[in-house]
Amino acid sequence: xxxxxxxxxxxxxxxxxxxxxxIVAAACKELRLAERIDRLMDNDHPDKIxxxxxxxxxxxxxxxxxxxxxxxxxxxxxxxxxxxxxxAPGITANNLNDYVLGRALDDIADYGVTELFCEIMYPIxxxxxxxxxxxxxxxxxxxxxxxxxxxxxxxxxxxxxxHGNSKDRRPDLKQVVLELTASGxxxxxxxxxxxxxxxxxxxxLPNTIKKMNEFHGQMRDAPPLIHVADSAAYHKNGVLSMxxxxxxxxxPETVKEARLILEKPDEEIDWTDFDAKDESDAEKGAENVCxxxxxxxxxxxxxxxxxxxxxxxxxxxxxxxxxxxxxKREEELSKELWHLGNQFFGCETDAExxxxxIAKRYPHHRVNIESIEAIKKYSTRGRPAKNERxxxxxxxxxxNFCRNDESIRKEMNRKGRFIVATNVMNSGRLxxxxxxxxxxxxxxxxxxxxxxxxPWFMVDSVFLKKEERIAALMMIMALCLVVYNFAQYKxxxxxxxxxxxxxxxxxxxxxxxxxxxxxxxMVGVALVQFQIGGEYKEVTTNISEFRRKIIVLYGKTACxxxxxxxx
Numbered sequence: 001x002x003x004x005x006x007x008x009x010x011x012x013x014x015x016x017x018x019x020x021x022x023i024v025a026a027a028c029k030e031l032r033l034a035e036r037i038d039r040l041m042d043n044d045h046p047d048k049i050x051x052x053x054x055x056x057x058x059x060x061x062x063x064x065x066x067x068x069x070x071x072x073x074x075x076x077x078x079x080x081x082x083x084x085x086x087x088a089p090g091i092t093a094n095n096l097n098d099y100v101l102g103r104a105l106d107d108i109a110d111y112g113v114t115e116l117f118c119e120i121m122y123p124i125x126x127x128x129x130x131x132x133x134x135x136x137x138x139x140x141x142x143x144x145x146x147x148x149x150x151x152x153x154x155x156x157x158x159x160x161x162x163h164g165n166s167k168d169r170r171p172d173l174k175q176v177v178l179e180l181t182a183s184g185x186x187x188x189x190x191x192x193x194x195x196x197x198x199x200x201x202x203x204x205l206p207n208t209i210k211k212m213n214e215f216h217g218q219m220r221d222a223p224p225l226i227h228v229a230d231s232a233a234y235h236k237n238g239v240l241s242m243x244x245x246x247x248x249x250x251x252p253e254t255v256k257e258a259r260l261i262l263e264k265p266d267e268e269i270d271w272t273d274f275d276a277k278d279e280s281d282a283e284k285g286a287e288n289v290c291x292x293x294x295x296x297x298x299x300x301x302x303x304x305x306x307x308x309x310x311x312x313x314x315x316x317x318x319x320x321x322x323x324x325x326x327x328k329r330e331e332e333l334s335k336e337l338w339h340l341g342n343q344f345f346g347c348e349t350d351a352e353x354x355x356x357x358i359a360k361r362y363p364h365h366r367v368n369i370e371s372i373e374a375i376k377k378y379s380t381r382g383r384p385a386k387n388e389r390x391x392x393x394x395x396x397x398x399x400n401f402c403r404n405d406e407s408i409r410k411e412m413n414r415k416g417r418f419i420v421a422t423n424v425m426n427s428g429r430l431x432x433x434x435x436x437x438x439x440x441x442x443x444x445x446x447x448x449x450x451x452x453x454x455p456w457f458m459v460d461s462v463f464l465k466k467e468e469r470i471a472a473l474m475m476i477m478a479l480c481l482v483v484y485n486f487a488q489y490k491x492x493x494x495x496x497x498x499x500x501x502x503x504x505x506x507x508x509x510x511x512x513x514x515x516x517x518x519x520x521x522m523v524g525v526a527l528v529q530f531q532i533g534g535e536y537k538e539v540t541t542n543i544s545e546f547r548r549k550i551i552v553l554y555g556k557t558a559c560x561x562x563x564x565x566x567x
Contacts, residue, residue, distance in 0.1 A: 012531035016082045018540065018562060019526075020519035022551070024064045025086040026558035027487045028057050033479065034088075036120045041107055050095050054087050055104035056476065058096050061086055063480040064519075074101060082527045085561045102469065105476075109158060109468035113475040114193045118215065121190040121482065125183070126219065130489075132184040134248070135191075135216075136228045136442045137208055139180075139201050140449040141166050143173040144470065158471035162197030178452070178474050179208060180445055180481075183225075186489035187444030192478040194471035201232035206239065213245050226424060228442055234421065240300035248439050251306065251419040257299055258419050261308055263410040269293045269308065274433065294432050297421070305427075307420045307435045315416025322415060326364060326408075330401075333362050337399050344394040348372050351397040364407045370398040448481045487554075488515040494553050502550070522547060525562070538563065 028034065034053030041052040050058075061081075062074050078093040108116055125131045144161050161174045177199040181191035191212050195204055209227045216222055224246060231250040233239050239247040251258045274290040295306040336358050345351040351372050359367035376390035384390070420439045424430040430438070492512050495501060501509035505517060524542045531537070540563045543551075551558050552566060559566035 014529050016080050016527045020522035021061055021086055022558055022561040023487055023554055024061050024483060025561055026554055027483045028060060029557050031124055033057060040119060050091060050100050052104045052107045055101055057087055059476045060480050060483055105469040105472040108472035108475060113471050117192045117475050117478060125188060125190040130184040130186050130188050134226045134228050134438045134441055135181050135183045136445045137181050137205055138442055138445040139177050141175045141177050143170045143175050158468050159194050160196045161467055164198040176470055179204060180448060181212060182445045186485050188482050188485045189478055194474045202235060205229050205233040228438055236300055240302050246424050248422045248435060251421050261295060262414040262417050302423055303425060304421045304423050305425060307432060309418055309436055311416050318415040329362060333365055333401055341398055348395055351395045355397055355399050364404050365401045366404050367399055367401050370400060372397050452477050452481055484515050518550060
């Protein structure tokens with residue numbers, strides 16, 4: 001016989017929000033992150049209730065605890081969460097205090113953030129077949145507030161917080177640099193490094209490629225990787241100096257040979273339509289055209305294939321930008337020539353030199369000298385006497401300008417074009433089309449950076465008392481990206497395999513939902529605990545059919561966390 005609702009002890013009723021955190025926790029458990037970390041770390045402290053791996057899991061859940069709100073302070077975030085389900089039985093919010101989490105960051109720093117991350121992620125990526133034939137390398141800067149000063153005798157163990165080239169456009173703030181390597185269809189990073197704030201990509205990217213290639217070569221039955229990097233790695237001390245390492249990189253426009261190719265007229269290039277699969281493509285318009293051309297080069301003494309790429313969309317966008325800048329420069333040049341015309345020079349040569357110096361700053365225009373006027377100067381003011389000889393002569397120059405059509409033509413030819421190079425000469429292993437496809441895989445790394453640098457991802461300064469903890473927190477951020485990308489990849493793969501769909505924000509059925517959308521749809525799910533008839537009960541509320549479908553798709557671990565039947 002059931003209990004009457006009136007017999008519920010209202011004081012014992014509590015509601016703990018689960019929202020999307022059960023999916024995050026399920027992904028952490030499926031990847032066995034805590035277990036893998038604890039296997040590598042020393043967890044023999046007698047007073048250690050929370051292991052390092054469990055503390056890392058807590059920070060990942062906290063880091064991905066956003067939906068529409070900013071990141072909470074950890075000590076407040078967990079006080080109403082069902083930690084026995086999300087992390088492990090017996091763990092309470094009081095166990096996840098500043099000391100415990102700070103000590104976990106210290107343990108990570110002592111072990112080495114790169115070493116720990118790679119020893120965790122490389123086996124995961126290998127076991128699950130998430131490493132493709134290429135590895136994309138890129139960096140981003142992370143702005144940091146606060147003072148981080150070392151004593152005169154103390155040297156930094158991992159990194160230095162410094163001013164540098166801010167990709168956040170915050171040159172007023174100090175920063176650190178995060179370097180990630182990702183691969184495969186999921187875009188999961190499996191290599192990371194924490195760098196000084198004034199890190200140079202030209203030095204760090206080639207070093208990472210060499211280090212990672214050596215590490216990868218030690219793996220049993222590991223196929224050789226093709227390393228993909230942006231133009232920062234393309235120089236004589238970068239990829240051009242590497243032997244026995246396959247690479248793809250964008251060629252900087254500062255390379256003279258590349259600039260000459262980029263400026264070639266269309267009719268002098270043997271173009272191939274890149275994505276013209278049917279006649280309907282011809283109806284998409286010029287802005288949707290993509291075409292390529294292959295060149296051979298031995299720049300830097302290295303035999304290479306260069307793929308010249310043209311994008312109609314990029315051309316239209318860059319053309320509009322160039323035309324706006326050209327008009328602005330014409331306004332500036334007009335003002336400079338007006339001021340030039342009001343100056344006095346001691347000789348005609350000086351006047352001409354001044355005009356030519358201005359012309360050098362405007363390569364897309366030609367400065368034409370109309371006349372140079374000699375003006376006589378007398379020793380007294382006013383009209384000179386009839387027989388008075390001038391004391392000296394000064395000169396004023398009158399100039400105008402016109403557009404340099406040849407320079408503009410070359411510049412316009414470069415719009416929408418770029419060159420990707422590779423030292424893989426075997427087109428059977430890497431086709432011309434695949435060069436561009438694999439280079440575009442860098443977008444997965446860049447997308448990961450946008451994810452990590454979203455405004456919601458705020459850092460709790462309580463833990464960041466020293467630079468080593470910042471480095472450790474950067475590893476946590478990378479693991480947040482791992483969990484997010486893995487959960488998204490798994491969802492999309494299951495939907496494809498089961499020929500299922502989920503509705504997007506507009507109600508359209510799709511097979512590739514983003515995890516941000518999935519997370520938002522889970523808002524409101526909660527675990528309610530109450531006592532009835534002297535017996536404690538738990539029930540998960542707000543489980544709609546749509547939410548149940550999502551949970552079931554993620555498997556038994558997620559079902560257990562949310563307390564629903566996986567059948």
